[in-house]
Amino acid sequence: MVMHRFANPARFLRFAAVALxxxxxxxxxxxxxxxxxxxxxxxxxxxQGETVRIMYVHVPSAWMAMFAYTVVAGGSISALVWKHPLGxxxxxxxxxxxxxxxxxxxxxxxxxxxPMWGAWWVWDARLTSVLVLFFLYLGYMALLGAxxxxxxxxxAASILAIVGLVNxxxxxxxxxxxxxxxxxxxxxxxxxxxxxxxMLVPLLLMAAGFxxxxxxxxxxxxxxxxxxxxxxxxxxxxxxxxx
Amino acid sequence: MIDRLAAFLAMxxxxxxxxxxxxxxxxxxxxxxxxxxxRVQREERALQRLAEAGGRRGGRARGPAGPAA
Numbered sequence: 001m002v003m004h005r006f007a008n009p010a011r012f013l014r015f016a017a018v019a020l021x022x023x024x025x026x027x028x029x030x031x032x033x034x035x036x037x038x039x040x041x042x043x044x045x046x047x048q049g050e051t052v053r054i055m056y057v058h059v060p061s062a063w064m065a066m067f068a069y070t071v072v073a074g075g076s077i078s079a080l081v082w083k084h085p086l087g088x089x090x091x092x093x094x095x096x097x098x099x100x101x102x103x104x105x106x107x108x109x110x111x112x113x114x115p116m117w118g119a120w121w122v123w124d125a126r127l128t129s130v131l132v133l134f135f136l137y138l139g140y141m142a143l144l145g146a147x148x149x150x151x152x153x154x155x156a157a158s159i160l161a162i163v164g165l166v167n168x169x170x171x172x173x174x175x176x177x178x179x180x181x182x183x184x185x186x187x188x189x190x191x192x193x194x195x196x197x198x199m200l201v202p203l204l205l206m207a208a209g210f211x212x213x214x215x216x217x218x219x220x221x222x223x224x225x226x227x228x229x230x231x232x233x234x235x236x237x238x239x240x241x242x243x
Numbered sequence: 244m245i246d247r248l249a250a251f252l253a254m255x256x257x258x259x260x261x262x263x264x265x266x267x268x269x270x271x272x273x274x275x276x277x278x279x280x281x282r283v284q285r286e287e288r289a290l291q292r293l294a295e296a297g298g299r300r301g302g303r304a305r306g307p308a309g310p311a312a
Contacts, residue, residue, distance in 0.1 A: 050254035053261050057268040100275045108264040115257050213272060220279045227286035234293050 009086055009226050016219040023216035030209030038202035045199075052199070054112040059187075060207040061104040062130070064214055066168050068098025069133060071218075072140060073165040076158035086222075088154050089229070091161060092144060093221035097214055099137040105130060117181060125174035126182035129167060136164040 038056035045052035075091030078084040109127065110120040121127065140157045147153035175184040186195045193200055254261040 044255065049257065051257045051260055053254070054264040057264055061268065096278075097275055100271045104268045104271050107267045111260045111264045111267070115260050213276075217276055217279050220283050224279065224283040224286045227283070227290045231286065231290050231293055234290075234297060238297065 009089065009229075012086055013223060013226060016223060020216055020219050023212045023219065027209050027212035027216055030205050030212060032209075034202050034205030034209050037205060042198050042202050048116055051112060051115050054108055055199070056202050056206045058105060058108040058112055059203060060210040061101045061108065063207055064210045065098055065101040065105050065130070065133060066171060067211075068094050068101055068214060069137070069161075069168055070165070072098060072137075073161045073168075076161040080155065080158050080162070088158065089222055089225045090218070091158065092154075093218050093225050094214075095137055095141050095144075097217050097221070099134065099141070101210070101214075102130065102134045102137060106134060122181050124180040124182055125178040126171065126180045129171040129174050132167055133164075133171060136160070136167060140164070 034056060038053055042053070042056075044050045071094040072091045075087040075089075075094065078087030079091065080087075106127075109130075113122070114120050140161050143157035143160055144150075144153050147156065174180060175182055187193045187200070187203065195203070252258055252262075
């Protein structure tokens with residue numbers, strides 16, 4: 001299994017060294033193209049006017065907020081169930097990036113909601129479930145550092161991350177299950193995207209840019225996490241040698 | 244020219260909302276990137292120092308001699 005091969009941190013770091021420049025370059029290129037199309041080429045919406053351009057940062061950050069949480073939960077499952085050394089490292093590394101995407105989603109949503117709905121915030125199912133996602137991220141990161149023993153902290157945080165995974169489909173289908181002020185999906189629909197290509201192209205470019213940004217920063221943070229663990233191991237070995 | 248630029252920045256009277264959203268995204272993503280770069284640099288330097296110190300003690304401590312990547 002491919003996943004299994006990369007579960008070895010040393011092998012993962014070799015992969016990271018090759019992949020990091022590619023993801024970084026792709027992130028810059030996709031975002032630059034996405035901004036150019038989104039700000040200059042794509043038209044204003046016939047109902048929403050220019051505020052529709054907020055979509056090009058709001059929607060990709062919402063997608064990545066959910067995707068990053070799935071990565072945190074997936075890493076936590078592999079750490080708890082299969083004891084993959086890389087599982088928890090990846091989960092820890094992805095959480096702050098996901099928190100950032102969720103924050104961007106919430107703030108840009110408020111900035112879009114005020115001119116279009118007349119309110120910065122409404123307690124509808126979509127907005128509330130994304131706010132819950134934000135608190136799940138914060139809770140996960142708080143639990144990681146809440147115990148003197150990092151292994152116990154990691155286990156408690158992993159359990160929270162896995163339980164919280166139930167929130168991701170709730171966010172996705174909240175707009176169908178409940179009567180929300182938030183609009184339903186326009187891109188990921190069974191009958192194809194209900195959005196004109198002049199808006200779909202910048203949206204997908206920005207989404208690809210955000211995804212590559214996530215991958216690049218994730219690789220960086222995994223590198224830092226692996227180094228931090230090696231430092232801990234070396235210190236323990238040195239202490240044992242002295243005693 | 245100036246008029247067109249002003250119209251572009253005004254975003255149909257919603258400039259504050261549109262540019263505020265883009266600025267939020269830029270600030271958050273750049274801050275996370277910067278924090279992550281600083282952390283990698285700090286941890287990998289510390290690891291290198293520790294590995295070198297371990298090597299001087301006669302290679303008692305396990306681990307690679309250089310940064311992880």
